[in-house]
Amino acid sequence: MDKEFCSCEAYSHEQSLDQFMVGLEKRNPGEPEFHQAVKEVMSDLIPFVKENLEYSETCILERLTEPDRIISFRVTWEADDGSVRVNRGWRVQFNNSIGPYKGGLRFHPSVTQSVLKFLGFEQILKNSLTGLPMGGGKGGSNFNPKGKSDREVMRFCQAFMTELHRHIGPNTDIPAGDIGVGAREVSFLFGQYKRLANEFTGTLTGKSLEFGGSLGRTEATGYGCVYFLNHMLEHADEEISGKTIAVSGSGNVAIYAIEKATELGGKVVTASDSGGFIHDPDGIDAEKLAFIKDLKEVKRGRISEYADKYSSATFHEGRPWSIPVDIALPCATQNEINEAEAETLIKNGVKAVSEGANMPTELPGIHAFKKAKILFGPAKAANAGGVAVSGLEQSQNALRLSWSKEEVDGRLRDIMEDIHSKCVTYGEAETDDPVDYVKGANIAGFIKVAKAMNAYGTM
Ligand code: NDP
Ligand code: 2IT
Numbered sequence: 220m221d222k223e224f225c226s227c228e229a230y231s232h233e234q235s236l237d238q239f240m241v242g243l244e245k246r247n248p249g250e251p252e253f254h255q256a257v258k259e260v261m262s263d264l265i266p267f268v269k270e271n272l273e274y275s276e277t278c279i280l281e282r283l284t285e286p287d288r289i290i291s292f293r294v295t296w297e298a299d300d301g302s303v304r305v306n307r308g309w310r311v312q313f314n315n316s317i318g319p320y321k322g323g324l325r326f327h328p329s330v331t332q333s334v335l336k337f338l339g340f341e342q343i344l345k346n347s348l349t350g351l352p353m354g355g356g357k358g359g360s361n362f363n364p365k366g367k368s369d370r371e372v373m374r375f376c377q378a379f380m381t382e383l384h385r386h387i388g389p390n391t392d393i394p395a396g397d398i399g400v401g402a403r404e405v406s407f408l409f410g411q412y413k414r415l416a417n418e419f420t421g422t423l424t425g426k427s428l429e430f431g432g433s434l435g436r437t438e439a440t441g442y443g444c445v446y447f448l449n450h451m452l453e454h455a456d457e458e459i460s461g462k463t464i465a466v467s468g469s470g471n472v473a474i475y476a477i478e479k480a481t482e483l484g485g486k487v488v489t490a491s492d493s494g495g496f497i498h499d500p501d502g503i504d505a506e507k508l509a510f511i512k513d514l515k516e517v518k519r520g521r522i523s524e525y526a527d528k529y530s531s532a533t534f535h536e537g538r539p540w541s542i543p544v545d546i547a548l549p550c551a552t553q554n555e556i557n558e559a560e561a562e563t564l565i566k567n568g569v570k571a572v573s574e575g576a577n578m579p580t581e582l583p584g585i586h587a588f589k590k591a592k593i594l595f596g597p598a599k600a601a602n603a604g605g606v607a608v609s610g611l612e613q614s615q616n617a618l619r620l621s622w623s624k625e626e627v628d629g630r631l632r633d634i635m636e637d638i639h640s641k642c643v644t645y646g647e648a649e650t651d652d653p654v655d656y657v658k659g660a661n662i663a664g665f666i667k668v669a670k671a672m673n674a675y676g677t678m
Contacts, residue, residue, distance in 0.1 A: 236262050243284060250333035252553060256340050256578055257284055259585065263661040277677065279669050286313045286339065287320075289332065290386050294360060296378040299368055308379050310358035310386055310394070311339035316671040319390055320356030321346055321606060323397030323425075326375075326404065328363040335359055337553070338397070338577055342606070344664030345599040348638045351610035356392055358383070364399050365519075376407035384412050389420040389616070395609050396425040398552065401471060401516070402437070406430075421616025424609035428621075433612035435627035436605075441475025441575060442628070443604015443635050444548060444596075448573035449483065450639035451594045455653060457570065460484030465544040467491045468551030469515050469522045472575040472602065476548050477503055477511075489539035491551060492522040496539040499525070499532035543567035550575030558583035565591045574598040585657065594653050600638050600660040607634045 239261055244254055261280065268274045294306045309332060312320045322342040325335070335357045343355030360379060364372050387394060396405055405425045412422055419431075426432035435442075445459070452458055462485045466473050469490045477487045486502035490511060499507070510528060514520045526534035540547065540560040547564055549555050553576065556564075561584035564572070571594035574580065578598055580588070588595045608631055615621050622630075638660075646659020 236265055239265060239280065242281075246285075247333075247336070250331075250336060252331075252333045252337040252578070253340065255554075255582060256337035259578075259582060259657070260340075260344065260661050260665075263658040264665055267662050267665070273673060274669050277673055279672060282672065283314065283343070283665075283668070284340065286311050286336065287315060288312050289336075290383075291332070292382040294362070294375065294378045294382070296371070296374045298371055304375075306360050306362040306375070308358070308360045308382060309335050310383060310392065311335045311356060312386075312392055313339035313355040313357070314343045314668065315354035315356075316668050316675070317347060318352035318354045319388075320392035321353035321395075321609065322355060322357040323359075323395045323606075324400045324404075324408070325357070325359035325397040326362045326364050326399035327359070328361055330359045330361045334553070341577055341599050343668060344661060345603045346606055346610075347664040347667045348600060348641060348660060349603050349607040349610060349634055350637060351607060351634075353393075353606065353610050356394075357397075358394055359397065359400075362399075364404070369403070372404060373407045376404055377411045380408050380411035381415065384415045387412070387422055388416070389422050389613070393421065393609070393613060394423050395606070396471070398470070401425075402427055421613050424612040426612070431612070431616050433608060433615055433627055434621065434624040435631065436608045436612055437471065438475040438478070439608035439627075439631055440472045440602050440605030441477070441550070442479045443607065443631055444472065444476050444550070444573050444575040444601050445479035445483065446604065446632055446635040447596050447601040447639060448480075448546065448548070448571060450636060451571055451573065451596055451654075451656070454639070454643065455594055458484075459546070462486070462545040462570075463488055463543075464546040464548060465489045465539045465542050466548045466550055466575075467496070467539055467555055467579070468549075468576065469511055470551070472605070473548075473550035474508065474512055474515065476550050476575050477508055478505075480546075480548070481505065481508070485546065488544065489542055490522055490525070491539055493551075494521050494523055495534055495536040497522055497525045497532045497534050498539070498542055499529060501531040540564050541567075545570050547572045548575055549579035551579070552576055553578040554581050556580045556584045558587055560584065561587040565593065569593060572596065573601045575602050577602065589655070589657070592653055595656055597657045597660050599664060600642055600656060603638055604631050604635055607631060 339357035346353035573596040641663035642659030645662040
């Protein structure tokens with residue numbers, strides 16, 4: 220990297236987080252989400268690297284925050300009325316030091332290069348934490364699947380893959396789902412990949428069971444988030460049973476977080492979408508959750524319809540964090556808990572937060588939770604179960620075998636337990652404060668990647 224932007228020498232001269240961020244922001248103007256994600260990680264890594272010169276001497280932090288490459292492309296497709304539409308597609312191939320690039324695709328109108336860079340950057344450390352050989356990547360488009368017909372979504376996915384296919388492969392880059400990309404989209408994408416590449420390999424994960432998908436992948440992120448929560452609570456001599464829980468979102472991650480939290484004896488009283496949230500003081504039981512699954516996964520309806528169906532529930536605009544609960548599971552999107560909302564949760568007695576979504580808590584919100592000594596499970600640890608089971612799907616595809624649901628769930632549980640232990644190792648406080656899971660996850664995720672980067676020499 221250009222010496223002008225490389226400040227590795229400065230580590231030994233007490234380079235501050237602020238100095239690092241000035242350089243990063245100068246190199247990446249207009250990318251606030253990327254800046255935010257890097258700042259959160261660097262507040263732990265800069266002090267760590269200062270004490271571990273093998274990393275500072277090789278400029279690792281600057282190299283880690285510069286993607287290997289970003290592919291940006293036009294996606295042209297035809298709507299049902301015959302009109303021609305143009306969207307932008309991206310794949311951010313961030314870092315493949317410990318394995319092929321791996322990470323989801325997001326289709327949402329809010330997608331920008333900044334959003335995909337923040338997600339790809341987080342994915343590097345998340346994937347490292349799983350212990351599986353996966354590098355970090357992310358992709359997507361500003362395409363909005365909402366309100367589109369199945370045929371329109373199919374044509375968009377085929378057009379998107381027509382360009383993307385030349386950049387991915389089972390040993391190169393393995394995309395998967397994220398917001399707006401579920402079983403329907405992955406199927407269209409995989410079908411087009413298979414056609415163009417003339418190969419049947421595990422190049423996408425989150426596939427349906429008929430063509431190489433893994434049992435347990437659909438549930439993995441939500442279940443994993445609750446397994447992580449459970450470990451945090453047990454480590455602090457607490458348990459989920461009997462706790463009241465607020466969940467945001469009502470998509471893939473939220474649905475299975477609600478399912479597992481309820482199974483373990485918690486009472487989930489909220490769910491949301493971009494239109495608002497429902498509050499059901501009686502709790503979302505298995506029957507009500509089946510209604511949400513059908514509403515969201517089949518009918519593609521709005522969460523407000525839950526309150527029309529169940530008289531125990533009310534619908535409100537905004538986000539669910541004003542409801543008094545013991546536990547918060549943000550499972551919708553980034554920056555959905557701001558400082559004021561974190562303070563409200565704290566005032567109302569929240570004990571633990573486990574992030575199902577990526578970067579759902581703004582930085583001042585994280586600081587507020589830490590200051591109040593709330594158990595706080597950061598996304599890269601708490602939601603790693605999804606990509607972990609994607610890694611298991613890759614293993615099954617490579618072996619041309621499929622494992623039972625119990626086998627996959629057993630491995631997921633082991634991986635989440637292991638991630639929790641790594642966070643404790645690097646985040647345990649010397650005082651009787653709770654474990655700093657943010658610091659633990661950042662440092663544990665970093666070490667493996669940094670060691671690999673150093674082993675390869677300067678590149
Ligand atoms: P889905 O598309 O299945 O669901 C997303 C949910 O979040 C919907 O209820 C959606 O509401 C809501 N939502 C999305 N954007 C906004 C917004 N700007 N404001 C309010 N609500 C919003 O996505 P997933 O459940 O897969 O993903 C949710 C989060 O989990 C994301 O942060 C994703 O990156 C993360 N994640 C996902 C993994 C996976 O395996 N799927 C793995 C790890 C993390 P609406 O329908 O109104 O848009
Ligand atoms: O953010 C994430 O970890 C995901 N969207 C899942 C990625 C994957 O490759 O399964």
